[in-house]
Amino acid sequence: MxxxxxxxxxxxxxxxxxxxxxxxxxxxxxxxxxxxxxxxxxxxxxxxxxxxxxxxxxxxxxxxxxxxxIPAMEYSTLEYSIEVFAVLGIAIVNNFYGVSVEDAFNAVQEAFKEREYAPGSEFPNEREIKDVVLCPLCLQPLNVPPGNLSLPEREDTFQPPWRKSKRKEGEAEALQLFHTYPLKESEILHTPKLVRYGHRWCNVAMADHSVEETVDFMRKVVEEHERKSRES
Ligand SMILES: [Zn+2]
Incomplete structure (x- = not known):
């Protein structure tokens, strides 16, 4: 390398x-x-x-x-890091604190202006910001379950009492940091355009692939299952 x-x-x-x-x-x-x-x-x-x-x-x-x-693939510039925080903050206040996307976006712009900071071209504009509050894969808000499906109750499983419970983090609707395009060492991809919050289930389903590749894969899975059920 x-x-x-x-x-x-x-x-x-x-x-x-x-x-x-x-x-x-x-x-x-x-x-x-x-x-x-x-x-x-x-x-x-x-x-x-x-x-x-x-x-x-x-x-x-x-x-x-x-x-x-840190591993080279996790490197990001100071400017990108600040902008990523801002984007993630907008997603959180919109989904969980009842703040409209417009108000959150304007508040961020105001904070930038007060500090004489001009965000770069990777920072979402007024139109793009509407997508930032959605899970990048299932395109549903972060405050509803993945795909807006009603998920079945999971049965309780043994949790060792001597270990900090990570149950909540393991639930399908838990939030995870999401790279809509897998990280690489050769270029900086930890940017405000490519980092989002998303559902854990959606993030796990992506593995090390982009949203586009994952959607192609899911389409193929659905087609195969439909074909099989037609045949039976
Ligand atoms: Zn999702």
Whole structure:
């Protein structure tokens, strides 16, 4: 994998007393300082492999102390991140707090203006914002079940009392962060145009595919089932 166009390459990674050290333009950078780097840097796979024998010995504490890296595919710019938060916020206040899409959109525009921030071309416009409050796959509001179907009650299952219950997160209508186009390392796809909230069932059904590919797949599944029931 080449270093993505949006990043510069880390020359070398070494380990110094349970700390990662990045060599960038001949200088040594420790995890506590990397946020001061003026650009985005990417360390390629083979550079991690060179220090893997050391890293496999690390415990959770070591990793927490060194938590300064993310997978390249999850990288987004500061501007995109702010705009994604705004988009997701509009979806939440519309679906769960009774705020109209227009009012939420205008409030966001106002907040941007007050801070002299002009959103980029990936930020939805007045017309596109209406779709932001819907699940990207089933196109239903987030405050109704997937596909607006009435879902059968699920039987209770054993939950170990010593573990935090994740039952709610596992329900079909739970909300999940949704990438309408699967993330890649080579380009930034975590953008306000492509990140949404959606139903868990819809998100799981997408696996690692785009909305378009998923709809094609679902159409094929339905056709096959209809064909089978016609034959029987
Ligand atoms: Zn849905």
């Amino acid at each position: 080449e270093t993505p166009d949006y990043a510069k390459e880390v020359e070398e990674i070494t380990v110094d007393d349970h700390s990662l050290v990045f060599v960038i333009d001949g200088e040594l950078w420790y995890p506590k300082d990397v946020h001061e780097l003026p650009k985005v840097y990417c360390a390629q796979y083979h550079k991690w492999y060179e220090i893997k024998d050391e890293l496999v010995k690390w415990n959770d504490e070591d990793w927490t102390r060194n938590s300064c890296v």
